[in-house]
Amino acid sequence: MKEVVAGIDIGGTNTVFGLVDKSGNILAQGNLKTTDYPEIKNFVSVVTVSINKLIEEKTDLELIGIGIGAPNANYHKGTIELAPNLAWKGIVPLAEYMKEKFDVPIAVTNDANAAAIGEMIFGGAKKMKNFIILTLGTGLGSGIVINGEVVYGHTGHAGELGHTIIVPGGRDCGCGRQGCYETYASASGLVRTVLYMLSEMRDESPLRDIKPSDLTSKIIGETASKGDNIAVEALDYTAEYLALGIINAIGFSSPEAIFLFGGLAQAGEMLFTPLRKYIDENIQPIFKGTVKVLPSGVSESNAAVLGAAALAWNELR
């Protein structure tokens, strides 16, 4: 029998799951629409059936743990709490419900913490004890590892860098406050920055012919790679603010590396080159040259399942 864990990533729209061995091979996987199950108990039942089916199909597998990544998850309590993008309201005792179905260790954490553990177990941080991963999608998620352990803090919700304030009185944020890191440093922050550049600059640009509601970081990245000035300036500005939050995070925990993951990170060197320049120019002198800034070592397509599976393997250590 080969030992495997199940990695489950619950998103607002889709849930993906897979059976993963200790080396990070995904031996079987599946998915379902989260939105099809407005009742959490039904969701748990369907996930249970699906995972058991995957195990039965591969006759030689033994399930020894389950890791779950979910929005607003509380690792300490095994709950999902007040998640705005899920139908399940209030505080959902997900780990408890899953334990009624599976007699194995079960752990729950948020997406960004799962990504951090994925990076540590299967990705670019295998030998690192101190690093931070930023997931740059619609918002900015963060997973912080210190002394080889994810930081959960007193409440279980530590690592909310996306809502640290980097510009007092700055851009309006969905959280009701202003100047949060993710309003500048995320895929949607980049879109806002393009609109700002269109207001500030007079350069012609194909971005003037796209409805703001249709703009994406992908379009902006492609436009920049063709040399468009507005798009290039927007990426540069984004890199400057992304650097600012990274510099402050370095002052806090002095990591060996910062990993970037998600849509915005895929802009590649168009982002990384100015980012490294701004970090180098503005970092506290005592930390100069001590931090690597790297793309995630886990492939985008498998990261969700691998992160959740890594959580399970990490618990079993």
Added chain:
Amino acid sequence: MKEVVAGIDIGGTNTVFGLVDKSGNILAQGNLKTTDYPEIKNFVSVVTVSINKLIEEKTDLELIGIGIGAPNANYHKGTIELAPNLAWKGIVPLAEYMKEKFDVPIAVTNDANAAAIGEMIFGGAKKMKNFIILTLGTGLGSGIVINGEVVYGHTGHAGELGHTIIVPGGRDCGCGRQGCYETYASASGLVRTVLYMLSEMRDESPLRDIKPSDLTSKIIGETASKGDNIAVEALDYTAEYLALGIINAIGFSSPEAIFLFGGLAQAGEMLFTPLRKYIDENIQPIFKGTVKVLPSGVSESNAAVLGAAALAWNELR
């Protein structure tokens, strides 16, 4: 024989040291002028003689460890590195030199980390696993405890919140950058804020009759307590920016408490009342009501020796 450790606090001007038992009683103490010993080896010799003398005077004591707090100390390496306020240049292997004199465990850390351990072992954080202490003097030092351990990070220099940037393009800082936390949230930041208020407001104030170079946080605190509008506004503004950095630190590590220590913290409720208000108004909703904001539980007069001694006791655990 009663077991004691020696706590040594090295400051730019003075060095204080004492023998401290496990309960935090200072059984004997002494001091010397750091500036009298521009050669580190002479300094180590004199400290050695002084400590041995204290032990001999009390015949029933056994020295079992030494803890040292010093500016720019590196815990990992036991060194003092490039300290601008000390005569000893370059990288000083202080722990190594001390080990030639004493056959006990010796640890070195910076002042703020020593204060954090002092708070944890002898002060208000005895049962806490996650907290932060801010030392608000000429600058802003910080010691961060996560999962019961001081955060040193990859380099050993983690916890430099005083030089995180909270106002991009803000006040000039001694580090050569702009908008650092300590330029707003420290005793000297408060003095700068009074000058700003004197420029912005038209109120009469006794502070207009004091040379800027003679202004201190003590004078400003006393003036505020008499109801002077400029001083009160300056403390309120300081509280707002102090809150901003605290809120961001909470987003990072979700501590159970924030402790404030040092000159500025002695303004008492004139500072704490607006500080708690600004934190409550601007904290990320997920952390609302989860963090206590407290004055340090270690008395100012003993804190330096007790912090260094706590470091030693903590190593011996």
